[in-house]
Amino acid sequence: AVLAQDDIDSYAEATRDHQWIHVDPDRAAEGPFGSTIAHGYLTLGLFIPLWSELLQVEDVGMAVNYGLNRLR
Numbered sequence: 001a002v003l004a005q006d007d008i009d010s011y012a013e014a015t016r017d018h019q020w021i022h023v024d025p026d027r028a029a030e031g032p033f034g035s036t037i038a039h040g041y042l043t044l045g046l047f048i049p050l051w052s053e054l055l056q057v058e059d060v061g062m063a064v065n066y067g068l069n070r071l072r
Contacts, residue, residue, distance in 0.1 A: 003038050003046075011042040044068070 005025060012023045020027045021037055028036040048065070057063070 003042075005036060008036060008038050008042065011039055015039065015041070044071075 008022055012018050017039060021031055021033070022028075022039055023036065025036050028034075
């Protein structure tokens with residue numbers, strides 16, 4: 001999926017991570033990926049809504065995001 005640049009820019013503003021590979025479309029076009037890329041944690045954060053679209057969990061009172069200690 002492609003994220004809108006506005007979404008990437010909003011995330012950069014919230015995290016104060018304004019690295020050019022994320023927020024400068026002109027410079028990023030000349031970079032290794034040919035365009036801006038989303039921050040890694042933004043991508044991970046979007047996994048939760050995607051998870052809800054892919055799976056239907058029933059009979060659960062509460063769900064907890066366990067963390068990232070085993071993520072790779």
